[in-house]
Amino acid sequence: xxxxxxxxxxxxxxxxxxxxxxxxxxxxxxxxxxxxxxxxxxxxxxxxxxxxxxxxxxxxxxxxxxxxxxxxxxxxxxxxxxxxxxxxxxxxxxxxxxxxxxxxxxxxxxxxxxxxxxxxxxxxxxxxxxxxxxxxxxxxxxxxxxxx
Amino acid sequence: xxxxxxxxxxxxxxxxxxxxxxxxxxxxxxxxxxxxxxxxxxxxxxxxxxxxxxxxxxxxxxxxxxxxxxxxxxxxxxxxxxxxxxxxxxxxxxxxxxxxxxxxxxxxxxxxxxxxxxxxxxxxxxxxxxxxxxxxxxxxxxxxxxxxxxxxxxxxxxxxxxxxxxxxxxxxxxxxxxxxxxxxxxxxxxxxxxxxxxxxxxxxxxxxxxxxxxxxxxxxxxxxxxxxxxxxxxxxxxxxxxxxxxxxxxxxxxxxxxxxxxxxxxxxxxxxxxxxxxxxxxxxxxxxxxxxxxxxxxxxxxxxxxxxxxxxxxxxxxxxxxxxxxxxxxxxxxxxxxxxxxxxxxxxxxxxxxxxxxxxxxxxxxxxxxxxxxxxxxx
Numbered sequence: 240x241x242x243x244x245x246x247x248x249x250x251x252x253x254x255x256x257x258x259x260x261x262x263x264x265x266x267x268x269x270x271x272x273x274x275x276x277x278x279x280x281x282x283x284x285x286x287x288x289x290x291x292x293x294x295x296x297x298x299x300x301x302x303x304x305x306x307x308x309x310x311x312x313x314x315x316x317x318x319x320x321x322x323x324x325x326x327x328x329x330x331x332x333x334x335x336x337x338x339x340x341x342x343x344x345x346x347x348x349x350x351x352x353x354x355x356x357x358x359x360x361x362x363x364x365x366x367x368x369x370x371x372x373x374x375x376x377x378x379x380x381x382x383x384x385x386x387x
Numbered sequence: 388x389x390x391x392x393x394x395x396x397x398x399x400x401x402x403x404x405x406x407x408x409x410x411x412x413x414x415x416x417x418x419x420x421x422x423x424x425x426x427x428x429x430x431x432x433x434x435x436x437x438x439x440x441x442x443x444x445x446x447x448x449x450x451x452x453x454x455x456x457x458x459x460x461x462x463x464x465x466x467x468x469x470x471x472x473x474x475x476x477x478x479x480x481x482x483x484x485x486x487x488x489x490x491x492x493x494x495x496x497x498x499x500x501x502x503x504x505x506x507x508x509x510x511x512x513x514x515x516x517x518x519x520x521x522x523x524x525x526x527x528x529x530x531x532x533x534x535x536x537x538x539x540x541x542x543x544x545x546x547x548x549x550x551x552x553x554x555x556x557x558x559x560x561x562x563x564x565x566x567x568x569x570x571x572x573x574x575x576x577x578x579x580x581x582x583x584x585x586x587x588x589x590x591x592x593x594x595x596x597x598x599x600x601x602x603x604x605x606x607x608x609x610x611x612x613x614x615x616x617x618x619x620x621x622x623x624x625x626x627x628x629x630x631x632x633x634x635x636x637x638x639x640x641x642x643x644x645x646x647x648x649x650x651x652x653x654x655x656x657x658x659x660x661x662x663x664x665x666x667x668x669x670x671x672x673x674x675x676x677x678x679x680x681x682x683x684x685x686x687x688x689x690x691x692x693x694x695x696x697x698x699x700x701x702x703x704x705x706x707x708x709x710x711x712x713x714x715x716x717x718x719x720x721x722x723x724x725x726x727x728x729x730x731x732x733x734x735x736x737x738x739x740x741x742x743x744x745x746x747x748x749x750x751x752x753x754x755x756x757x758x759x760x761x762x763x764x765x766x
Contacts, residue, residue, distance in 0.1 A: 267742050277704050277736045300672070305743050306683050307671025308642040314672075315642060342672040349639055371570070371674070375635065378565070382606050 263298045271295055272304055275312040283316035293321040297330050300343050314343040318350035322357035335364035341372035348376055352383045425547040426627070426766070432538050435526050439533025440468070443522045443541045447473075447515045451545045454505045454763035455494075455522055456653040458540040464527040465539060466497025467504050473518025479506070490699040491711040493650045497525065500613060501657040503649055505697055509712060510757050542655050544627070546763045554765040556587075557628040558596040558692075561620060563605035566633055572666050575676035575684060576633060582685030583692070586732065586749055590756045592765060607634035610648035613659035621656035627764050629692060630661040637665050644668040645687045647694035654764035662691045679744065683737060686748050693733055693751075696759040701728050701752075704735045712754035731755075 265272065271289065274281045289295050299313035314334070321327055334344035348365050351357035365376035435441040447453060457465045470479035481495045494504035504522065507513060522541075528534045548554070560576065567573055584594045603616050621630055637643040645668075648659040669684045670676050676684070701715035702708070702724050709717070715731070718724035729738035730750045737745040751759075759765065 265742065267739065272742075276739065303743055305679060305739050305741075305745050306644075306669075306737050307680050308644055308668045310672050311642040311668060315640070339673040342667060342670065342674050345636075345667065346642065349636070352639070374565075378604075378635075379606060382604060 263294060265298055265302055265304070269295075269299075271313075272299060272309060275299065275309045275316075276306065283312075283319045286316060293317060293324050293326070296321070297326075311342055311346040314346040315350040318347040318357060318361070319354075322351065322354065322360065328360060331361065332364060335361075335368045335372075338369045338371055341368065341375075344368060344372060345375060345379065349379060352379070425545075426763075427545045429543045429545070431541045431543070433541060435534060435537045435539065437535050439526050439535055439537070441524050441526060441539050443524065443539075443543070444519055445522070445543045446519050447517055447545065448547070449517045450547050451515055452505075452507060452548070452761055452763060453515060453520075453546070454503060454544045454651075454654055456542045456544075456655045456657070457502045457504075457524055458500065458542075458657060459526055459534070460538055460540060461528070461534075462500060463529050463534050463537070464497045464499050464531060465524060466502045467492075467494040467522055467524050469521075469523040470504070470506060471521040471523070473516055473520060478512070478520075479504075488708050489711040490650075490708060492697070497527070498649055498659075499529075499611065500659050501649075501653050501655075503651050503653045505651045505762055507761060508697060508758060509754060511713070542653075544654055544763045546766070548766065552760060553591045553593075554760055555593045555595060556765045557624075557626055558594050558631060559599060559620070559624070559628045560596055560631045560633060561599050561601040561603075563601060563603045563607070563632065563634045566605050566635065566666065567600065569666065569674070571670075571676055572633075575666070575670070575681055578676075578681045579684035579688055582682060583688040586685070586689045587692075589749075590751055591760060601632065603632065603634070605635040606639065607632065607637045607663050607665070609638040610646045610659060610661055610663050613648060613657070613661065615658050617661045618656045618658045621660055624656075627654045629695065629764065631688065631692070632661050632663045633666055634663060635665065635667050637663050637668075642668050644683075645691040647691045650694045650699055651697035651762060652695040654762070662688075662695050664688060664691065682747070683745060686732065686737075690732055690748070693755075693759060696762040696765065698733050698751075698755050698758050700733050700735045701731055701755075702735070710755075712752060712758070714752040714754040 270287050274286055296313045296317040300310045300317060304310055331347050334340045334347060348361050351361045368376055431443055433441045433443055459465045468481045469477060472478050484491055484495050491508055492504060494502050526534045526537050526539055580596050587594050601616055601620055603614055617630055637646055643665060645664040647662045653660050664687060669680050699710040701710050702718055706719045706724055716727040718727045725738050728734050729746060730748055732748050732751055734748055739745040
């Protein structure tokens with residue numbers, strides 16, 4: 240497990256995930272977690288509108304929630320829906336520098352490929368990722384560029 | 388019998404391909420002659436009429452079950468409308484199932500590239516009477532309009548099985564380009580396979596698994612689209628194995644854990660003859676497998692293969708559609724369905740009892756077990 244954040248995850252208010260942060264409590268019956276657990280993926284656009292869904296998705300991505308794809312879906316939906324949020328870059332940057340969070344980076348990167356503005360933010364981060372993930376990211380970017 | 392404009396056979400070619408007999412090595416030595424399992428295969432090319440309809444006639448011998456794989460060489464849509472027994476009675480009618488809230492087979496909804504009917508599906512569907520049966524089907528072009536005077540390639544597999552409640556399935560697990568090089572992936576896959584084998588053994592199916600590599604981009608397309616290389620790989624085998632592809636992710640989503648091409652999928656070699664599994668979706672944010680993640684990986688392999696062998700979810704997420712199996716409990720709300728079916732392998736999602744723990748999904752009903760044992764690719 241990557242961190243002991245099973246039930247409390249940081250909710251960043253500024254552009255840095257390292258800023259003093261309040262926390263958002265996640266429980267096993269959280270409606271967004273339930274939606275993300277479904278084997279047939281719920282479209283990000285169909286997620287319930289929470290008071291601060293972006294922060295909730297970030298918290299879920301950062302938490303250890305089973306099954307493993309829940310956090311990946313949260314990261315993907317965060318990139319798909321909230322890339323213009325002022326907190327976005329601060330939230331996702333560590334995903335591309337911390338080897339233990341590289342899967343979140345791949346989810347965000349993949350989600351960004353459909354949106355050039357989001358990609359322009361994420362691709363430079365991906366190009367500088369730790370070696371273990373950099374090849375995966377590069378393959379994903381190359382495949383997107385090669386697609387008709 | 389429902390009225391149906393039967394297609395005329397403008398063209399019919401038949402080729403008998405294989406007649407393989409082998410003793411069933413699983414049977415104890417009783418001093419009696421060992422039971423014999425036989426798989427024979429026949430290929431036909433038929434042509435649709437002015438309405439895009441066609442018939443495939445095929446002769447069943449005593450004790451056989453069948454699988455018909457219909458392919459459109461032009462990659463349109465093809466599916467089954469009717470199945471008629473030798474006495475002219477309707478064994479299966481698409482009209483009986485369209486609009487139904489119960490799901491029996493995707494052969495009735497049709498598919499691009501290949502459509503598969505495995506018959507019988509359930510015990511109540513009965514055994515196949517010897518004689519000439521007819522499958523009536525429909526072929527549509529890529530705009531979903533009837534495809535007139537179009538060829539359909541039909542492959543019919545006939546299985547005789549003296550041990551219908553036990554069987555063996557050969558699995559080929561193929562790693563896409565570069566996947567073997569990822570730390571811990573091969574070890575996790577093999578541990579997942581061991582759990583998958585354990586689950587299937589409890590339902591009477593022995594899985595023999597071999598590993599290979601395939602030159603396919605690990606960013607997998609969805610299985611409905613498939614990859615030509617899947618069929619090319621399978622064409623090198625003569626025993627109709629199940630193909631499981633291991634890639635980074637599926638259809639550009641980092642979170643689709645696995646996908647089966649169809650319910651059921653074809654036992655023959657086609658571009659959609661595969662179950663795909665994403666290692667990343669199981670390994671999660673850190674790309675490393677915990678014991679719990681390996682457990683879910685094994686259940687994913689078993690669940691997706693379950694679809695490929697013919698099982699639907701006992702209830703679909705939304706609680707308004709159910710499988711056609713009588714002995715899976717009825718339910719119509721999330722809490723009720725999780726209580727009654729949450730431990731079922733084919734439940735639509737893992738039921739997690741806490742933020743970090745999900746309950747095992749290792750149960751099948753007798754009716755569900757019978758479906759996978761009747762799949763013609765399982766001997």
